[in-house]
Amino acid sequence: MDLGLAGKTALILGAGGGLGGAIASALAHEGVRVALGDIDVAALEQRRAAILRENGASLALPWNLADLSAIDRNVSAIEKAFGPVDILVNNTGGPPPTPAAGQDPALWSSNFHSMVLSVVALTDRVLPGMRARKWGRVITSTSSGVVSPIPNLGISNALRLSLVGWSKTLAREVGDDGITANIVLPGRIATSRIRFLDETKAKKEGRSVDKVTEESVASIPLGRYGRPEEYADVVTFLASDRASYITGSVIRVDGGLIASI
Secondary structure, eight states: OOOSOTTOEEEEETTTSHHHHHHHHHHHHTTOEEEEEESOHHHHHHHHHHHHHTTOOEEEEEOOTTOTTHHHHHHHHHHHHTOSOSEEEEEOOOOOOBOSTTOOHHHHHHHHIIIIIHHHHHHHHHHHHHHHHTOEEEEEEOOGGGTSOOTTBHHHHHHHHHHHHHHHHHHHHHGGGTEEEEEEEESSBOSHHHHHHHHHHHHHHTOOHHHHHHHHHHTSTTSSOBOHHHHHHHHHHHHSGGGTTOOSOEEEESTTOOOOO
16 A cells, blocks of 8 residues: 655654654655654664664654754754655653642643643644645644543643644644644553553552553453554554545554543
8 A cells, every 4th residue: 555655754753762763663664754853862863773774764853842942943954854844743751650639830830841832832833834735744642541541640641631632623723734633542552651650550559560561451452562563553544645534533552442432
């Protein structure tokens, strides 16, 4: 199946991590020029090197999402190297595990700045070009917590849910311009973030990590954690011409974990 992506330019946030890195590699495999953004410079360079070994076109950009002033500078660098951004993959790191109650307002504010405001501001930076070309993809990765709130992830559940409302509203505003906006939410995908959450839960409950993981896997109908590549394949499809009639949607990649319809 020709996804019609060859020659496009994509910006992937969090590209040094498991999900973002897999998305970057999947898009590069389809002939997309990929710009990689991440605060972890070492992980960023590793992903860039891996893509270059596969003869992909890649640009690494150290990127602190809390610094909104970096947006124009980094997007301008992408435009100079590859041309305007056609595909934007908003994939931010998660906040620390916390209850919803009793958190310092400064913690809420700092995470809103890096997880929500940065995504909105970056999208606004690339939208005019997408509108002028009558083609664009805005894909935002969130969490299964936006459908079924996850215990002890109060900040994540709340802030990521705000991105769902934003994306749905945006989809209606830009549809006439040939731009789609969708949310993709992972279930339990085998990344360092999931390992960290399992370790945190095990420590809090005085249990072994293996027991916590075993219990988590048992709640998934497919009986395993997902692979980052499986998540990346869904994002790549949504970025393609083949998905041109999918917008304003929330796509679950969770192995059937979420019980609600």
